[in-house]
Amino acid sequence: xxxxxxxxxPILRIGSGAGFSGDRWDAAVPVVRTLLAHDGxxxxxxxxxxxxxxxxxxxxxxQNPEAGWExxxxxxxxxxLADCVRGGIPIVGNFGAAHPHGAARRLQQLAASLGLxxxxxxxxxxDDLLTALSPERMSTLLAQSAxxxxxxxxxxxxxAREIAAALRAGAQVVVTGRVADPxxxxxxxLAHFGWPEDDWDRLAAGxxxxxxxxxxxxxxxxxxxxxxxxxxxxLAHLGFPIIEMHEDGRFVVTKAxxxxxxxxxxxxxxxxxYEIHDPGAYLTPDxxxxxxxxxxxxxxxDRVEITNVRGHPRPATIKATxxxxxxxxxxxxxxxxxxxxxARAALAAEVVRERLRxxxxxxxxxxxxxxxxxxxxxxxxxxxxxxxxxxxxxxxxLRLRIAAAAASRTEAEQVTRExxxxxxxxxxxxxxxxxxxxxxxxxxxxxxxxxxxxPAWEFAA
Amino acid sequence: xxxxxxxLHQLAHARxxxxxxxxxxxxxxxxxxxxxxxxxxxxxxxxxxxxxxRAPTAVRRYLLPRLAAMNFVLDDVLDGGVNDSLNLxxxxxxxxxxxxxxxxSIDDKETP
Numbered sequence: 136x137x138x139x140x141x142x143x144x145p146i147l148r149i150g151s152g153a154g155f156s157g158d159r160w161d162a163a164v165p166v167v168r169t170l171l172a173h174d175g176x177x178x179x180x181x182x183x184x185x186x187x188x189x190x191x192x193x194x195x196x197x198q199n200p201e202a203g204w205e206x207x208x209x210x211x212x213x214x215x216l217a218d219c220v221r222g223g224i225p226i227v228g229n230f231g232a233a234h235p236h237g238a239a240r241r242l243q244q245l246a247a248s249l250g251l252x253x254x255x256x257x258x259x260x261x262d263d264l265l266t267a268l269s270p271e272r273m274s275t276l277l278a279q280s281a282x283x284x285x286x287x288x289x290x291x292x293x294x295a296r297e298i299a300a301a302l303r304a305g306a307q308v309v310v311t312g313r314v315a316d317p318x319x320x321x322x323x324x325l326a327h328f329g330w331p332e333d334d335w336d337r338l339a340a341g342x343x344x345x346x347x348x349x350x351x352x353x354x355x356x357x358x359x360x361x362x363x364x365x366x367x368x369x370l371a372h373l374g375f376p377i378i379e380m381h382e383d384g385r386f387v388v389t390k391a392x393x394x395x396x397x398x399x400x401x402x403x404x405x406x407x408x409y410e411i412h413d414p415g416a417y418l419t420p421d422x423x424x425x426x427x428x429x430x431x432x433x434x435x436x437d438r439v440e441i442t443n444v445r446g447h448p449r450p451a452t453i454k455a456t457x458x459x460x461x462x463x464x465x466x467x468x469x470x471x472x473x474x475x476x477x478a479r480a481a482l483a484a485e486v487v488r489e490r491l492r493x494x495x496x497x498x499x500x501x502x503x504x505x506x507x508x509x510x511x512x513x514x515x516x517x518x519x520x521x522x523x524x525x526x527x528x529x530x531x532x533l534r535l536r537i538a539a540a541a542a543s544r545t546e547a548e549q550v551t552r553e554x555x556x557x558x559x560x561x562x563x564x565x566x567x568x569x570x571x572x573x574x575x576x577x578x579x580x581x582x583x584x585x586x587x588x589x590p591a592w593e594f595a596a
Numbered sequence: 597x598x599x600x601x602x603x604l605h606q607l608a609h610a611r612x613x614x615x616x617x618x619x620x621x622x623x624x625x626x627x628x629x630x631x632x633x634x635x636x637x638x639x640x641x642x643x644x645x646x647x648x649x650r651a652p653t654a655v656r657r658y659l660l661p662r663l664a665a666m667n668f669v670l671d672d673v674l675d676g677g678v679n680d681s682l683n684l685x686x687x688x689x690x691x692x693x694x695x696x697x698x699x700x701s702i703d704d705k706e707t708p
Contacts, residue, residue: 287597358611365609401609401624404663406621410613412669414658426605431663461679502682511685512694515675518649577679580616 145175147327149320149344150377150391151468152226153211154184154351160210160448162375163353164425167215169377171222172392178302179219181211181228182316182349189313190458190576192232193288203234204310208472209245216242217249225302227319229260230308233288233436233514238310239595254308260592262313264289264455264583272587276455280579291455291583292421295331295341297592298322306594313456315419317345320378328382339424339446340384343415346424347388347406347441351375353389354406357398369395388439398437407431407441416447418454423447452582461577462540465547467554467570468506470534471562477528479562480505480535486561487537492554499550507533534567540575547572598704603697608634610692617677619688621668621695623704628664630706635659635666637700643668646698647691668695 148237150170152163163179170177196203205211208230219226232239246254261267264276266289277286290313299322309322324330324341347354352386353542355378356367361532367373374394379387390398395435407426411417418422425445434440471480484503491497503517507530513519537554541547551570558568604610604623607630613620623638625631644655650673658667674688675681685691 361609401626404624404665405609405611405622407663408613408620408624408660408665408667409611410615410620410669412615412618412620412658414660414667418637428662464682500682504684511683511690512648513683515682516649522649524642536684538684540680540682575679576618578677 137422146174146521147324147380147381148173148177148377149323149348150177150179151182151348151351151375152179153181153183153214154349154353155185156188156207158183158351160207161214163211165216165394166377167218167222167224168374169392170224171218172492176327177222177224179215179224179226180256180319180321180348181226181230182351183207183211184229184232184313186456186578187230187458187576189290189456190288190578192234193458196233201237201401204232204238204241205230208238213245213249216245217251220246220251220254220307225307225309227298227309227311227322228537229311229314229319231312233263233312235259235310235312236595241306242308243595247456255306255409256308256310256595257304257306257592258398258595259293259297259301259309259311259314259590259592261588262290262293262311264291267589268587276581276583277457279581280457282457282459282577282579284285284461284577286457286459289455291453291588292420293590294318295321295325297590301326301592310595315421316349317342317419318346318421320348321421331460333448335446335448336444337384337446338422340386340444341380341516342384342419342422342424343407343426343429343441343444344378344380346417347403348376350376350406350409352396353409354402354420355390355398356402359405361403365401367395367397371395384444385433385440385442388441389437391591398439400431400433400439403431403439403441418450418452420449422449441590450587453585453588455581455583457579457581459579460578461575462542463544463547464575465539465541465550466536466573467551467568468534469554469557469561469565470567472532472564473564474531476533477508477533478526479564480533481526481559483535483561483565487553491550494549496546496549499546502538504536504538505533506536510536527556544572545573599701600704601699601701604638604700605696607700608696610696612687612692614674614678614687617672617674619670619691621670621692623666623695624674625664631661631664632669633700633702638666638698642698643670643695646694647669647673671708
């Protein structure tokens with residue numbers, strides 16, 4: 136794509152240590168071992184911040200001013216921190232969540248407890264709109280979202296530049312809050328290759344490489360196996376991905392050595408398109424990436440090369456996620472089995488609905504699932520389940536699940552109470568009741584004019 | 597020439613992603629030779645029909661011929677999305693498997 140690659144510029148290797156907050160704590164170990172086996176520039180990224188994770192972190196920080204960063208931070212970083220520091224592998228993670236400085240302090244303590252010298256830890260700031268914007272500007276943004284509930288968090292997706300600047304200044308760890316996920320990888324590329332700010336093709340290639348890495352094992356055979364159709368070797372020992380970026384924007388996707396899983400055209404194409412809408416316009420704060428002409432080529436075992444990614448100028452606005460206090464989720468389950476089980480389960484669902492009506496909760500949004508007949512394909516309105524004619528089903532081992540959105544904990548508990556009461560007041564032979572009441576968050580998004588934001592970075596004290 | 601019907605699952609693989617109340621589902625041909633068949637039969641209209649109970653407000657298909665892949669974007673099909681839906685699968689992760697049930701009419705001589 137670029138005619139003059141510099142053969143002298145070494146390949147930059149970037150590994151993924153986590154693709155979401157719930158990822159395996161030990162996943163980064165083989166990745167770092169593989170990175171250490173190569174000379175040249177390297178980096179390790181952790182992506183642990185889904186849309187709601189940040190709002191949960193904000194709630195935790197309200198309870199405890201020292202909290203608000205990724206709860207598994209130490210579990211993710213402790214197994215590899217010493218190797219990364221000694222091997223000169225910088226770590227970039229959005230595990231700062233709602234409190235990057237708190238995460239930086241904890242990492243410094245962790246380094247000390249591992250007998251490491253004091254680390255140069257950089258913190259990226261400016262994503263938190265509640266502290267960055269005036270109340271007037273905040274209300275302008277909130278008007279874009281139709282949700283009228285108490286606001287919990289508002290964070291803009293920052294780009295790669297501050298990460299790159301921190302790395303160039305010698306940061307060994309860069310802690311961020313909300314940044315665009317691919318920026319975690321684009322930052323080290325900008326720091327290493329020094330690509331110009333308007334070299335859209337290379338920024339786009341770097342962004343797609345980051346996109347490939349950001350979900351961890353999903354490009355290495357995770358979220359992929361379909362026995363007999365898409366077989367994945369040794370899925371239980373799945374390796375995490377490593378990309379090898381060239382100065383001209385070509386990159387190879389591979390994975391940690393001596394691990395299970397696989398990297399092939401199929402796994403790469405699935406991940407390339409994952410959560411993308413228009414393949415010609417993948418919007419990020421750094422660039423608009425275009426994969427319409429992208430080439431995906433297997434070049435060896437567990438090695439896939441991606442070329443021909445194009446880029447267009449970055450958007451004038453930056454996306455932000457707004458999280459609000461949401462309704463309470465009430466869930467109750469009970470099993471029915473044996474002859475006529477489906478008819479009994481359907482009757483139980485009717486009884487609960489009628490009881491909630493009598494209790495003055497008939498206005499609640501209520502969903503009934505018949506696990507064993509239908510549980511996930513159906514819509515909340517019940518159109519799908521109605522078409523199935525559940526009572527006539529011959530399924531003989533199934534579980535009724537009632538779910539409702541309630542305004543308060545008290546209301547939610549009234550719903551689960553009615554499922555519990557099915558033991559003695561419901562159809563014959565119901566067993567195994569489980570109930571749960573959970574507070575939820577609602578989210579919306581808005582677009583922030585770029586000039587309203589002042590992203591920055593600093594070394595943590 | 598006689599034809600038979602197979603589920604899309606035999607010809608293609610798929611993956612769901614979500615953003616808010618919008619699902620995106622990729623469909624990738626195992627064999628690029630089947631690509632024209634998929635372009636003809638895995639259409640916006642047929643996918644909208646398959647997801648009718650979720651009342652999508654828009655179904656868009658993007659074609660990636662170089663990858664023998666297509667990407668569907670379905671608006672407002674997740675009952676409010678990960679924060680609002682009462683579905684066990686709030687993300688709609690399982691919906692790629694629903695798409696793979698789409699019946700495809702295939703020439704008898706062709707594999708599979």
